[in-house]
Amino acid sequence: MNDPLPQKLQEEIIRLVEGSLHDELTQDESEELSRLVASSPDINHFYRACLWDATNIRTWAGGGLRPSEALAESEASHPVSLPRAAWSVFDWHSHPLRLAYFAAAVLLGVCGGYWGTRFSPRSDAHRGDVASATSGPIARLVGVDLPDWDGFSPPINTGINAGQKLVLKSGVAELRYNSGAEVVLQGPVEFWVGSQPGSVNSGYLKVGKLVAQCETPESKGFTIRTEKSRVVDLGTRFGVEVQPSGELNVVVLSGVVELLSSESIEDRPADPVRLTANQAATMDGEVGVVSLHDPDNHSHALSIRRLWQSRPRDQTTVSLSAAELVAHWTFDGNVKDSVGVHHGNVSGDVSFVPGRLGQAAAFDGDGDFIVMGADPLPRTDFTLAAWVSMDEMSTTEAYIAGAQKSSVAGAFLRVEPNLTLMAKVLPNDNVIIEAASSARKCVIGQWTHVAMTVSRVNGLKLYFNGGLVGSGDAGKSHVVAGNFTIARRPDPVQIGGSNCYWSGKIDDVAVWDGALTANELELVMRLGAGRFSEFSATKEK
Amino acid sequence: MVEIGDSPRAAESDRTLEFIRLLGNEERRLYAYILALVPRWSDADDIAQQTRIRLWQQFDQYDSSRDFGAWARTIAHYLVLAHRKKSEREGSRMTNEFLDAVAEQFTQDIDEVEVRQRNLLICLQKLSAGHRELLKRYYSGLEDRRDIAADVGRSFDSVRQTVRRLRLSLVRCVDGLAMAEASSE
Structure with missing residues (x-):
């Protein structure tokens, strides 16, 4: 047998096979099944395995096979320990051919009345119950990323009382419990701080996604409850996602958690499913069927990992920026400077199209550009950043933004004919300091965030999608050219008969008085220049 | 065929028993084969029944030195193709590539x-x-x-x-x- 098929593909084949067996497929679906099976020996094998199992199940269902005899005959000799409970785990990591995969199946029988009732706070009454049972905040909001709250909208560092419902329509928010447990919520999400009266080390996730980390002794046992389950931390980092359908996904990034179902099918307590690092499980929203799967390939696991890696707490560790946004062109339907007086004048037929953030300015590469009346770039200690997307390669340099007078003055960003990014500053007459992204190239049709900083201390630095890709120590300042231009070489000098026009889109062009750090530029990339400035201002308060 | 019994009637009975034994050993794999080629309960059941009848009708032609399972699958495959021809008139579902791929792989994984x-x-x-x-x-x-x-x-x-x-x-x-x-x- 070869490596397992991706879970989504397995699910699709099962769906098609079951539909085919019961004559429920459309002709298109039948042809899709036929095509899939013929396309790959692995799919062919999985397909036949599904049918063989179906045959055997039907025979068993008709009384033709007797499980007890088969068990008595073969269970003892199997090297895989098969627990008594209605779930089982098969760790493919242990197999030499499956080192990269974890594929298993867990079937979880659940108990009636094990916890008495479901965990869901039935209404806002829950909030009152919990609040009255626990005095004072049990958690604090320590970070946000573009949060769009519905209802309660706490600022950073707000203490959160037990029972408080948080509804995040979009964006990310991070909580830190007094116990030390940290929870990152990603909207859309509905979450209660404290899952039941008196509980100060738990939360209730109605719908949405979160990642929790529990590294302190006090946070051990931190519990995330959902409508039909309870995920208990045993010293770890894990993610939980509840779909609107009720399907539960749990991913363990490190450590161990126990997953318990609250639903009842049989009259006995459910055995907890213990998940360890790099294991992931999906629990059916209706009957508590849990399947373990390969977290490396599973979209839920990947999104959980991404959420943790991009948690907003990182933002609070960014030192307050001394830089001030002095010019910002959002290109949301116009070329106005949203923070200053450097409004643009359009040449050619620049249009406004859906961009990276709102709208972007679109240039056809043939006479379209925007020029500002004055130069917003300070002589030194400044930052220039933008989102750019090229429509086609240029035989000459393609200018993004900046100022230039021949080889005597200016500072600018452009893309070279080989698609590398270039930043240049001219600190003195005929002295040109440059930084190039030799290892990173723009991709036609893809958005790239570009930025250059110039400072007396660190010289010229060039950033490509938030990462430092080039520098020029001697680029500590520039001679002011006074002709700040977007999408064309600023001066009239032609290269190969061309004014080096930009063909494609440009968005969110911004100039700061001050050199932003790499962390700050990463935030600019994630939040946008305007939101970054709001964020910095909020922190300063 | 070699007569095993001591009379024509006994020989026929022995042949019947032999057929039942061979088919019994092979029936699950045979049905799995048919179902893999025609993944619909009702059609697979029909073809399996037709195959049993055809196998019995042609059992005289069966060379006992050959693998009964392979012989049975050959006949089943013929009936599957006939079924598919009929299905084509009703709107074909499975392609030749599908049938070839499944039939070829099946023999490799039969156990x-x-x-x-x-x-x-x-x-x-x-x-x-x-x-x-x-x-x-x-x-x-x-x-x-x-x-x-x-x-x-x-x-x-x-x-x-x-x-x-x-x-x-x-x-x-x-x-x-x-x-x-x-x-x-």
């Missing part, structure tokens, strides 16, 4: 049918009683599946989705046991 059967029985025991019962009712063919859904108080789509999940878990469980066996050898 897996038996292994999966044994392991499936083990994995069925890992289900909760409720899920086992649901699966049994769903697959027994004795009840309308919509009636089963109504009986357990759930929508048909919901029950169908649960069965798919159970099926996926069982496939993985069976695969896991097979791999564990392979790694211990």
